[in-house]
Amino acid sequence: MDSFPSPSIRSDRLDLREFGADDLGLAVEVVAEGVPEALPPGVPADRDELAAWFATGMYSTGRADAVHLIMLDRASGRMVGAIGVFHPDWQVRSAEIGYGVRTDARSQGYATEALAAVARWLLTEAGIQRAWLSANTDNTASIRVAQKAGFRREGTLRRAGIEDDGLHDLAVFSLLDDDERPELRPEGTHRRDHAPMMAVRSRYGSSADSGSETAPEVGAGFGLRGSLSPAPPPRPG
Numbered sequence: 001m002d003s004f005p006s007p008s009i010r011s012d013r014l015d016l017r018e019f020g021a022d023d024l025g026l027a028v029e030v031v032a033e034g035v036p037e038a039l040p041p042g043v044p045a046d047r048d049e050l051a052a053w054f055a056t057g058m059y060s061t062g063r064a065d066a067v068h069l070i071m072l073d074r075a076s077g078r079m080v081g082a083i084g085v086f087h088p089d090w091q092v093r094s095a096e097i098g099y100g101v102r103t104d105a106r107s108q109g110y111a112t113e114a115l116a117a118v119a120r121w122l123l124t125e126a127g128i129q130r131a132w133l134s135a136n137t138d139n140t141a142s143i144r145v146a147q148k149a150g151f152r153r154e155g156t157l158r159r160a161g162i163e164d165d166g167l168h169d170l171a172v173f174s175l176l177d178d179d180e181r182p183e184l185r186p187e188g189t190h191r192r193d194h195a196p197m198m199a200v201r202s203r204y205g206s207s208a209d210s211g212s213e214t215a216p217e218v219g220a221g222f223g224l225r226g227s228l229s230p231a232p233p234p235r236p237g
């Protein structure tokens with residue numbers, strides 16, 4: 001069976017590595033903060049279940065179905081969020097990415113930096129030719145992250161997602177291995193003040209911000225510094 005290779009991903013400020021049993025304490029802290037969206041989707045809130053999930057549940061299928069990565073700020077050693085890869089289609093060589101950042105670490109470019117780095121890994125080292133993601137059409141922050149990381153908006157899946165507050169339209173974005181994409185060049189750590197998030201959902205917790213359906217500006221805010229390496233050969237079998 002196909003599976004993702006062992007990830008070793010490093011970006012300007014972040015180490016992106018797989019969650020391990022030693023990270024249970026961090027996860028407990030994040031759950032206590034009430035931001036489960038900064039943990040892999042599906043993590044239980046109960047401490048005992050959380051421990052079991054970290055010990056075995058997360059890795060029950062190896063890396064065939066998913067890779068769960070912690071976003072660690074190298075300078076501070078602090079976990080700022082989580083990013084994962086899911087739903088691989090090994091025939092098509094596509095995979096979905098999801099991400100979440102701790103509340104007090106938002107609007108500092110972490111999600112964009114992590115998304116760009118994980119997409120690069122997928123498209124150059126992991127045998128994937130199409131990385132994609134979806135966000136509620138009213139999740140302005142997530143849509144902005146996808147745009148800044150060079151993902152292109154493909155369209156809207158109408159009422160395709162469900163949250164505690166009901167059905168949502170989903171904006172679908174993708175990045176292909178031969179798409180030109182921005183090389184991430186964070187313009188310093190910055191914090192911008194926005195209206196507070198109105199709601200949180202479970203699957204990397206899309207927030208209900210004031211919405212916009214504007215077409216993506218590929219690379220907006222970042223200098224385009226080259227494109228991806230040529231596509232890797234198709235995986236055998």
Ligand SMILES: CC(C)(COP(=O)(O)OP(=O)(O)OC[C@H]1O[C@@H](n2cnc3c(N)ncnc32)[C@H](O)[C@@H]1OP(=O)(O)O)[C@@H](O)C(=O)NCCC(=O)NCCS
Nearest residue numbers: 100101106107108109110111112141144194204205206207
């Ligand atoms: C979406 C999320 C991951 C973004 O993380 P982040 O580290 O803050 O993202 P970045 O700092 O890289 O970029 C966020 C962008 O959205 C903008 N933004 C943030 N909050 C916003 C808001 N309420 N309204 C409009 N724009 C907003 C930021 O200004 C920034 O854009 P800019 O660089 O053009 O100014 C984070 O808000 C989060 O964890 N949300 C809950 C989980 C979630 O929605 N995950 C995505 C599911 S698809």
